[in-house]
Amino acid sequence: MSNKFVYVFGPSKTEGAADMKDRLGGKGANLAEMCRLGISVPPGLTISAEVCTVYTEQGADAVRKLIESEVLQGVAFVEKEMGKKFGDAADPLLVSVRSGSRASMPGMMDTILNLGLNDEAVVGLTNKSGNERFAWDSYRRFIQMYGDVVMGLKPESKEDHDPFEVIIDEIKEKKGVELDTQLEVADLKHMVSEFKALIRNRLGREFPNNPWDQLWGAIMAVFQSWDNDRAKLYRKMNDIPDSWGTAVNVQSMVFGNLGDHSGTGVAFTRDAASGEDIFNGEFLVNAQGEDVVAGIRTPQQITLEGSRRWAQLAQVSEEDRRSKFPSLEELMPEIYQQLLKTETALENHYKDMQDIEFTIQEGKLWMLQTRSAKRTGAAMVRAAMEMLQQGLIDEKTALLRVTPDRLNELLHPVFDRQAVKSARSIAHGLPASPGAATGQIVFFADEAEEWVAKGKTVILVRQETSPEDLRGMAVAKGILTARGGMTSHAAVVARGMGKCCVSGAGSVRVDPKARTMTVGGKVYKEGDWVSLDGSTGQVYEGQVPTKDADLSGDFGKLMELAERYKRLAVRANADTPEDARVARNFGAVGIGLCRTEHMFFEGDRIKSVREMILAQDEAGRRKALAKLLPMQRGDFEGIFKAMDGLPVTIRLLDPPLHEFLPHDETNQREMAKEMGLSYEEIKNRVDDLHEANPMMGHRGCRLGITYPEITEMQARAIIEAALNCKAQGINPKVEIMIPLVGTVREFNAQAKVIRSTAEAVFAERKATIDFMVGTMIETPRGALVADSIGKQAEFFSFGTNDLTQMTLGFSRDDIGKFLPVYLKDGMYEQDPFQSIDQKGVGQLVQMAAQKGRSVRANIKLGVCGEHGGDPASIDFFHRVGLDYVSCSPFRVPIARLAAAQAAISNK
Template identity: 75%
Template sequence: MSSPVKYVYAFSAALTEGEAAMKNLLGGKGANLAEMCRLGITVPPGFTISTEACTEFTDKGQAHVFELIRDEVAQGVARVEGEMGKRFGDPADPLLLSVRSGARASMPGMMDTILNLGLNDEAVVGLARKANNERFAWDSYRRFIQMYGDVVMGLKPVSKEEHDPFEVIIDMVKEKRGVKLDTDLGTDDLKELVQRFKSLIRARIGRDFPTDPWEQLWGAVFAVFESWNNDRAKVYRELNDIPQSWGTAVNVQAMVFGNLGDSSATGVAFSRDAGTGEDLFNGEFLINAQGEDVVAGVRTPQQISRLGSQRWAQLALVNEEERRSQFPSLEELMPDIYQQLLKAETLLENHFRDMQDMEFTIQEGKLWMLQTRNGKRTGAAMVRIAVEMLKQGMIDEKTALLRVAPERLNELLHPVFDTHAVKAAKVIARGLPASPGAATGQIVFFADEAEEWVKQGKVVILVRLETSPEDLRGMSVAQGILTARGGMTSHAAVVARGMGKCCISGAGAVHVDYKARTMTIGDTVYQEGDWLSLDGSTGEVFEGRIPTVEAGLSGDFGALMALTDKYKRLHVRANADTPDDAKVARNFGATGIGLCRTEHMFFAGDRILAVREMILANDEAGRRKALAKLLPMQRGDFEGMFREMNGLPVTIRLLDPPLHEFIPHDEAGQRTMANEMGVPLGKIKMRVEELHEFNPMMGHRGCRLGISYPEITEMQARAVIEAALNMKARGFEVKAEIMVPLVGTVREFDAQAKVIRQTAAAVFAERGEQLEYLLGTMIETPRAAVIADSIARQAEFFSFGTNDLTQMTLGFSRDDAGKFLPDYLRKGIYEHDPFRSIDQKGVGALVEMAVRKGQQARPGIETGVCGEHGGDPASVEFFHGAGLDYVSCSPFRVPIARLAAAQAAIRE
């Protein structure tokens, strides 16, 4: 069946049909392979099967796609045969192929790869004869069966302890031969492994390993398409917001071999340091190895540059003489190849104008480039690379801002180890600083158990010999990752950097026993559950827990943040309830407080007693007596907020939650409360029963409390106005905004506004001075959004409480949605959690309507968002488009929102 749609695209020195701009169709790998060919870089010839074929595969199945692409794939193989001078399936001199995935967004290790495809019992003999290297041929065959048996035929471990059934057999053969490394196995050992692998496949799967090369090829192609929907790929897409509809391309390429002796090698290189962002060409390689050896961590990789090798030696406590003799750099070992690689790296970074992650193979003294992509990097590296490339004139300011993913700033904002505590801590091992950061947690050895422990509220460090893509879920929930094997380009290192997780790899002193669930370092045995601390910036592993300190803005981070102010239109305020929170927010660049939740001030010290006294009061007089105790406390808190925000607006929300939240619901707590307040336990129980509501979040709360008990509103309004006047008298510039929560009718707002304005007028009369303030409301009920024009004629500002607005619009309980939302996300009913990223078509439409109506009724009305969506980059971009004046978020998300706001303005 011929198809009018083209699904297969060639890339080679002779014919290249794609380019970098075709990433959506060819995937990132295929598009960049084509681009490298166009740049004249030496690339093994091949072809790319497009992402559209993957979509057809997902929608209509394997048989349909086979008919669609069969002829094009045959033509692609024929072109590769012509360029390599070999024939696919020729037993005398076989053309071998690699089959790799390649989505438009880089997903390292998440999908599947098959190398050395085309080998069988006859071809391995021909390969050995042609290469004059029997061991190489049988090692290649062993690797192929191992990969194909896992990826295509689906042979999996039968238990966690088995880990990899093929590796179990390899370990048995090594033990029988008395050797430690795979490279110590001889040709006869490899032949034995081939036969035992085949027998294992036959025994467990019930069919023989395929010997026909074309059957092997089609099995591999369809396995890659299948891998787009494997568990680890789904998890990665969820973590990185990659749509399922994108699909993956398949890249079929002639094999080149890094395991043909000491003049051959394979490696991974970065044009800049992926961990720190330093402008330093770096990477790792292995002599006489295939690509998977570098990332698997079974052998200690060597560094590409001399400087990198010297730095590695310092961390690994290897002296210079040992380094030069046992771990020489590529620059020292193969200087000509190193210069060729350096030239290619420079060309690629200058061409793509971004840090490049490259894979290469050296086959008997010839350099082949296998891949390039924009490299995964830590948040710190992301910021440094963007700022330095701007300074170097490689990119402009807008590009520099767009280069940094806002969420990755999280890594620069969270605590680091306290310097003094680190000095006193015991270093028990050292490894490679694969991904910076500080992490403390309890040792867990299995990824699925890490998930379970975290669900129980524990913090964990995942400790493994080396990680694999199957460990992704456990890695995502762990505080940090420690591996005994692997280098800076191992799976653990690359994935951890992509996640922003602290990671130390290649800690050779660490010996892991999965069966015993122990980690041994020297003579000390650490059990599952023991505490460890990791410093991913130095590679040091510490015993026990180490306290942390807060981070701050400085250097490149500060420069990037300053640049955001040049482009963003949206202001970014913070949700802060204490002066300390306000100070942190201002240090992170907040332009005010968008939400001060006054109820959070009621739980400190003896304040809760006064609140409970108010709740237990039998009449207004009793409530006023209790409120009089709270007044100076609230006034002092507001003074602190105005002090820290000197000259910036402070939006103070009146009491919002239902009163039952301030009273204990268990008998022990009620008994304690009764003793503290000197009242009978029965009275406490009776009041708890009176306050009980079936749906309290839609019950007696917000402005409804103020309408029932206007004296509460009066006290809070007085505290705000008196605090503002006090700070003004001390020389501070005060911008107070009082916000009425949860209104749904104009009359609700009017009733509360009357109390507030009368109270303010009374204070002004008492003090003999005036102060300007704004009086506004939260839009958090759908009805308020619908009648926003009517409300705006009375209210001077709107602040959208998108948490409640989402809850009420979707009919989802924030407290209970966790029971079903994961199913919705997994099944694609919702692409994102609507409580994390705004539901643009539903809740967002209400926001847009309310802004429009509010502006029509009161031109220039101030509008903002104070729900948690204010710190979500996608939501910030939506709010920018909706015409809001500001977003407000938690203090530690202020820089994230600032960057997202700048990016929204740039993309506009």
């Protein structure tokens, strides 16, 4: 650890910079950087993220002992900068205490504002500001936040409201008003008294009066919030290491709630939903920052253009817009111009879309934060390509700026326009995060998890979301809120997740206790279906059909750019001509895995497969296989046509035969009747095929060695299909793959059947076709002896699903029983079936690749397991030197971008 733990920032002295995020967190580093750029930032101090580790391992006492003297010096610096004393009752220096990890985690950790107030300081604040209402409103806000965040006073159940809000509502109800800004000073004083009594009665202790006690309590609470449930979940969802910790920022307060010449807001240098190069954001007059984020008041737009767009979506007349919701550009033109100049400077400096927070205090603009903005996948692509065109960034930066997995948002269907015309729109809100989502209404985050676990599709409906709703938001198809704007918690987090979100649908009345939402007098209950269009803000009744998304424009340009930089080719796992066409449209340059067994389940084919399995001898099996031959041949012809000129790797039959037979008595009896056999005959055959561990039993090449006529039929179907296509002017590139090989003798036995069958077909047809024979490396032994196998095989394709299963000894079917515990306890950093275990399974891949190339320099090496579509795994496969990866058709663009990023990052 370093010897310095506290870094100050302000106009006279700044100790940090943007490149110190590891130590100061994103917020602290960027506050320091803004100071260096000459931007007006309230002075403060940042406690290093290293201290968070001390808190986690040793506790609060050790932290205070470690940093107390530096914190005292830091506060003294802020006092000098602001000309105020912390704890001075006559003219108190008030501070905010905020979290700040090196990775942005919006709303996941805790914040306390107005710290330093007590019964004496609120009088001093009144005298200095000349605004008694402001002083007491600030005091009640502080008690409410501190009581919740630091002292832990929470609702007693999920159905209960915030106990502080209950008191506010009761006072408002007695006064007959809707907004707390209409409350009188006497009401606010009463509220403060009630808040303190609530804390005393519920927690059994007094609200702290000493500002220094308040400060240390807040600092420790922020460190503690690094390990709250929502922060841990967010880190898991976004691959943020637990070891990073959070810094703590203690910053002098500036006030947006000092009257009509004050305000606060959040803005984006570009549209975070679409990526459009337009400055946008929301603000509130006479408010503090949490009012905007929480969405408890209807926010106003910063720009005139944004205000007019909002009014059109919200169906607000131009007259009402000007009088009730004027833009900052209209209301405070000089402040707007300063803000516009600042946002331009920040984007040009960071060369990335920025999310900025600001406060206006009595006509002076203060910047409170800037960070790389959370954005949708569509916005990532558009912003990256437009910044490239504008000369802000280069091609490599543009490619690295887009997170590969976020392309997934652009690849899936959107609402069919014709279907939308006939759909019943029941409400409209703000298009907070684009996309289409259809699901059943649920009102609580934990119940959303439960419903999804049962296979249901849900829309999470809330009055407004809070960070505690993160789990439900993560599993929901879409999010609908009655309150909040484009910068509310729901909107920001949904965009970060790539979730469809409609926020601020004011006509929706949510009653969580009754589990209903009411729109236009109609009541919708939990379980009713609704559809959300996050691109327009429309809410539709029932289920609305979808259609494929358009992948041209900026998306197409990004893919073209990726092609210029990537080295790894990207193929697709496809078993049908339709899958092959989809894959090719997405840019796949071949098929890396065609699973022939998937073809056996279609239509009447399963009957012929079962005849083959039930046959008593080779002659019976051949008779059944003869029925399958034309079906398989037709399948392969369709795939070769779809992939004309591109390689197609066809895997011979792999799964154990028992998978093609029913295992329950009802279906066995039905099959017996269909096959003209007795139930006992079927049952006995099923029993004969039973294996204790079928995935490591009679399957793969073992089937072909036991029953070579199966391999013979499949080889004939493949070769005949290729010859038929060649005769039609199509260029089939055939690669036949033998599965589950562990010894060269297994490979040779199957390769002999394939090649002799091909020669027989060539003689019959008096025509030939080039083809390759290779193997799937999916057993540890196959990897270990890859040099001997490589002398015979023309290509290796790593089946990393089974290779992971056999190497780790983990069953894919049973891993769910213990993997969550393993991940939670750090036994593994990620699910090894989703991202390859580089230190274990990865080493086998690397070894096999080296051994294969040592005996056959031109051997083709690829991956066809699920890891072929995982960006982190693709980076590893690039470094190992493989030739291609293969993944599902809809992950092909993701893999293409990841391959380009791997090439750039590993140069």
